[in-house]
Amino acid sequence: MRRLLIFALAAAGAWGLGAPSVTPAAEKLRVVATTTDLKALTEAVGGNLVEVDALARGSQNPHDLEVRPSLMIKLRRADLLVTNGLELDMWAEVVVQGANNSKVVPGAPGRVDVSEGIPVLEVPTTRVDRSMGDVHPVGNPHYTGDPGLVPIMTANILDGLARLSPESRATFERNREQFLRQVDQAFVGWKRMLDPFRGAKIVQYHPDFVYFFARFGLVKAGAVEDRPGIPPTPDHLVRLIAGMKQDRVKLVVVEPWNDIKLAERVAQDAGAKVRILAPGVGAVKEADTYLNMIDYNVRTVAEALQ
Amino acid sequence: MRSMVAFAFALGLIAQAAPAPAQDAEALRREMEQMRKQFEAMQEQYKKAMDMMTERLERVEKGAQLPAAAAPVAAPAAAPAPMQPAQGSPPGTGLTAQRPPGSDPSPLDLIKPRQPFALYERRGRGQLLFDMGVTGDFIGNLTQHNVQKNQGGSFPGLENLFFPREIEVSFFGQIDPYARAEVRLEAGQDSRSGDLSFNLAEGNLTLMALPYGTQLKMGKMRNRFGYLNEIHAHDWPFIDNPNVLQQFFGTEGLVESGFEATWVPPLPFYLQLLGGVFNGENDVAFGRDQISNPLVTGRVRTFFDLEDWGAIQLGSSIAAGQTPQQKSSTIIGWDAKYKYTPPGWQHAAVSVVGEYLMSLRNVVVTDPDGIDTTRFRNSQGFYVYGGLQPFAHGELSKWLLGFRYDRTQYPAASGTEWAVQPFLAYYPSEFLRFRLGYKQTTRSQCCSYLDFQDNGGSAKQVSEYFLQGTFIMGAHPAHPF
Numbered sequence: 001m002r003r004l005l006i007f008a009l010a011a012a013g014a015w016g017l018g019a020p021s022v023t024p025a026a027e028k029l030r031v032v033a034t035t036t037d038l039k040a041l042t043e044a045v046g047g048n049l050v051e052v053d054a055l056a057r058g059s060q061n062p063h064d065l066e067v068r069p070s071l072m073i074k075l076r077r078a079d080l081l082v083t084n085g086l087e088l089d090m091w092a093e094v095v096v097q098g099a100n101n102s103k104v105v106p107g108a109p110g111r112v113d114v115s116e117g118i119p120v121l122e123v124p125t126t127r128v129d130r131s132m133g134d135v136h137p138v139g140n141p142h143y144t145g146d147p148g149l150v151p152i153m154t155a156n157i158l159d160g161l162a163r164l165s166p167e168s169r170a171t172f173e174r175n176r177e178q179f180l181r182q183v184d185q186a187f188v189g190w191k192r193m194l195d196p197f198r199g200a201k202i203v204q205y206h207p208d209f210v211y212f213f214a215r216f217g218l219v220k221a222g223a224v225e226d227r228p229g230i231p232p233t234p235d236h237l238v239r240l241i242a243g244m245k246q247d248r249v250k251l252v253v254v255e256p257w258n259d260i261k262l263a264e265r266v267a268q269d270a271g272a273k274v275r276i277l278a279p280g281v282g283a284v285k286e287a288d289t290y291l292n293m294i295d296y297n298v299r300t301v302a303e304a305l306q
Numbered sequence: 307m308r309s310m311v312a313f314a315f316a317l318g319l320i321a322q323a324a325p326a327p328a329q330d331a332e333a334l335r336r337e338m339e340q341m342r343k344q345f346e347a348m349q350e351q352y353k354k355a356m357d358m359m360t361e362r363l364e365r366v367e368k369g370a371q372l373p374a375a376a377a378p379v380a381a382p383a384a385a386p387a388p389m390q391p392a393q394g395s396p397p398g399t400g401l402t403a404q405r406p407p408g409s410d411p412s413p414l415d416l417i418k419p420r421q422p423f424a425l426y427e428r429r430g431r432g433q434l435l436f437d438m439g440v441t442g443d444f445i446g447n448l449t450q451h452n453v454q455k456n457q458g459g460s461f462p463g464l465e466n467l468f469f470p471r472e473i474e475v476s477f478f479g480q481i482d483p484y485a486r487a488e489v490r491l492e493a494g495q496d497s498r499s500g501d502l503s504f505n506l507a508e509g510n511l512t513l514m515a516l517p518y519g520t521q522l523k524m525g526k527m528r529n530r531f532g533y534l535n536e537i538h539a540h541d542w543p544f545i546d547n548p549n550v551l552q553q554f555f556g557t558e559g560l561v562e563s564g565f566e567a568t569w570v571p572p573l574p575f576y577l578q579l580l581g582g583v584f585n586g587e588n589d590v591a592f593g594r595d596q597i598s599n600p601l602v603t604g605r606v607r608t609f610f611d612l613e614d615w616g617a618i619q620l621g622s623s624i625a626a627g628q629t630p631q632q633k634s635s636t637i638i639g640w641d642a643k644y645k646y647t648p649p650g651w652q653h654a655a656v657s658v659v660g661e662y663l664m665s666l667r668n669v670v671v672t673d674p675d676g677i678d679t680t681r682f683r684n685s686q687g688f689y690v691y692g693g694l695q696p697f698a699h700g701e702l703s704k705w706l707l708g709f710r711y712d713r714t715q716y717p718a719a720s721g722t723e724w725a726v727q728p729f730l731a732y733y734p735s736e737f738l739r740f741r742l743g744y745k746q747t748t749r750s751q752c753c754s755y756l757d758f759q760d761n762g763g764s765a766k767q768v769s770e771y772f773l774q775g776t777f778i779m780g781a782h783p784a785h786p787f
Contacts, residue, residue: 059649064736066647066654068787069576069619070611076519077572091784097486098578098786100570102515107483130737130779230735231700257650259699 029165032075032104033082034089035062036281037144038114038157040290042082044179045157049168053078055095058282061257063134063229067094075099078110079164082157085115086141112160117152118143121210133227142279146211147190147294150183186291190298191216197305201247203240203272205254205263208279212297221249224263231259237266244270251304253277256284275304436479437781443472443540446773458765460546460745460772462557468773469495472539474507478783484515490538496557507538507561519570529560530580530605531623532661533641541785543659543693543708545743545772549725550663550687550714554637556590560625562601563587580605586627591637591665591717593630601627609787616646616656619787633668633680645787651698662688665717687714706731708743723749729772737782741774 031052033039039054046052055071056062062084065071072095075081081096081104083089096104103110120139128135143149154176162169198217204210205224213220222243226236243249244266252267252274254260260274267274277297278287287293446468447461454465461471471494478488492507510525528536534551551559564584571577586592586601594601607621619642626636639661646656665685670678691710697703708731713724729743747768 061652064652064784066617066645066787067784068611068617069578069607069609070617072570073574073576073609076570094784094786097512097514098570100516100519100521100568100578102517105483105514106480106486108515130735134736231704257652262699 029079029161030077031080031082031161032078034084034092035144036283037290037293038082038084038153040281040293041114041144041150041153042157042161044290045154045172045176046161047171047175049165049171050161055092056089056280058278058280058287059256061255062088062280065089065091067091067098069098071095072098075104076101078104080104080110080112080160082112082114082160084141084144085113086118086120086138086143087136088141109163110160112156114153114156115141115143116156118149121214122207133225134229135227140207140210142208143211145209145279145294145297146215147183147187148215149211150290151180154179182291186295190294193298193302194218197302200251200305201249202301203244203249203252203266205252205258208255209253209277209297212277212294216298216301218301221247224252224254224258224266232262241266241270244272251275251301253301255279273304275300277301436477437783438475438477439778439780439782441472441474441476441538441540441779441782442470442775442777443474444775445469445471445545448771449768453765453768453770456765458749458768459770460552460747460768463497464495465770467495467498470502471495474538474540476782478781481511485511485513487511519572521568523566523568524564526561526563527566529562529582529584529603529625530566531560531603531625531637532639532663533619533621533643533659534661535559537785540776540778543657544691544710544727545729545741545774546727546745548661548689548691548710549712549723549747550661550689553687553714553723554591554663554665554685554717555588560588560591562592564597564600566603576607576609578605578607580607584627589630591629591635591667592625592627594628594632595630599628601625614649616644616654617787619643629667629669631670633670635665635667637663637665639663643787648698653695653703655694655696655698657693658691660688660690662686663714667717669718683718685715685717687712689713704733706733712747721750723747737778739774739776741772741776743772743774745770745772 028049028051029046031042031046031050033042033052033054035056036054036058039052042050042052053074055074056065075095076099078099078101081092083092093106096106102108105111120143122136123139124135124137128137144153158169158172158176161172194216199219201219201221202209202213203222203224204220207220207223207228210220212218222240224232224237224240226232232240249270250272252263252270252272254263254274254276256276256278260276263274266272276284277300278284278293281287281290281293283293284296286296445461445464447459447465449459449465451466453459457463457465459465461467461469473493474490475492476488476490478486480486487510489509490507491504493502493504495501496503506526508525508527510523510527512521512523514521516522528538530536532551534542534548535555539547547557547559562582562584564582566580566582569579571579580603582603583597584592584601584603585597586594586599588601592601603623603625605621605623607619609620610618612618621639621641623639623641624636626634629635641661642659644656644658645654647654663686665683667683668680669683671681672678689710689712691708693706693708695703695706697705708729710727710729711725712727713722715722725745725747727743727745729741731739731741733739745768747770749766749768
């Protein structure tokens, strides 16, 4: 019995000591991002020093992703997990629990919360409960739609990458600077395209584009959903259409996974157009990179508001 | 001695009752110091923001065209500068553009008396709280009088009643960087008297920071045996426990105290290997109830992702221990689940679940002469469930049509029962659900083991109508596949 105990203790000790804790410098960092936006931004910072995969596909609504064990296997060997941090991807914790990877459990160095330092919109100042729909108690999590926040997002990602691979910090910083220059350059054109429509009122299906609107001076004039995540009632639609007519709203934007036919009926009754915007990279064919996603959204809105 | 006690008591009272100006002053000083620090931090934040805006202004004036709120490219990554709040949040929505600086609770906030949940309402990052949720699951069932008399329904002893099956309060979250815990307290009605039973449904911790893809869970838990056993009743995809699980594990299922270790090897596909050691507290299958003669469990689970065509999960489980009569008992199970969620849908259009169980156990049989003999019994049973939710959007997308077929032998007696159950479910939201179902059960050679002989075996044919209402309040973890 005593021998058995000694053997068990020795085995446990060896097991604990044998845990690999440092990633060899020559290997690429294996990064998993919860969404395709975060994947794209991580690739921009990490360059060819990282290998990035995303848990949600661009065509999937990241609010309620089906947690499949195939996601757990993606995370099983990851060095870093990049998360939205504002409860958009809470399902990621279930993936972490099933992945058995100590590098990415909460509190481990291999976790990056990209929302650190983001000026969060729609933070409830009153008591919230589910009668208000699927309200995010810590604020609207769709901040990746605002290209003006790229410096903060990439800074957080850079921090996480450099934490695991400090010797590559200079390369990550160079990559980031280069990417920010591209964003700056593109932003000039985007601003020029949307400036004539500052103050234009737009109806959303779900508040996915609040940050995008705020950045370009567009105003949200309501939502097709009754409350976030709650399908609309006929009464709500009647009120919405009346409000759209009164405010002369000319555009309804929807996510590819929402009820586009319903949005078209609302728009038709209110004399507006419907356009599908890309809430994430890969959500539509044209939005295959982060810059192309913003570019697609800007062009789509500008064309519709002409 | 008595006078000394009285003196000490009086001194204690004085010490408690008398105001302590020195202590008050000290507390006020600490509070002021805290406020001063908060003010300085705020000042620092605004200074940084103003510096940044000044720099941007200079660059714009020099012709450098930057995004309206882009931070300088070379901004130190470790401390992103605060940004100008974006414009456009409409007034009158009860929402603000930015969390006010210093809104996280200070240590002083934490020790001050407050209304229950007042801190929770001020929830922000950095607040030390775990998640909590409440779920309620209510069942109403109607069946024949003879079934009620013989307690032969799907909810034995609760026939022709509307009752709370499970009201559960759950707490879960990280303990520290190495472990997480979950505690679930449960109340439910399990007899006609109307009394509720309260119990600890689960209370366990999981060590998550172990190396080589391993985890260790310890405490009281719903065992990961098969597909359904680990899921709480309010989350089942149908109303009642499948007959085979009810017969093999009893009403509560396999809930045990002990240890469970898992290993996910670094393979290109998902494979989870599990081993567990438990007391053996299950009254029906493994009631030895001592860790020195443990219930040992094992499970292998794998998964095939068919991308747009859905996904399949396959598992195989084993549990081996001793019955309350100290006879060997082994249950082996195989389970499969297929789910098809069309691209762009919020929910699965088709779900199919099935479990097949085999019980191998020694049972004590008393012959007509009153002599006990031990016999080996091999019993089998299975269930198959299918769910169809064929509409992606609109009012019809809230409805689901389900069907389950059950067939099982009795593990400790001869006889078989089978059942069919169609039901209709309505989901007004993801947190509220109603189900209406009908179940027809047929039993053969019924069955001294089930104690139906009192009424001449009249519980052989059972027709039941079910109504179920389920709610979720507060936090509820996402469900695994």
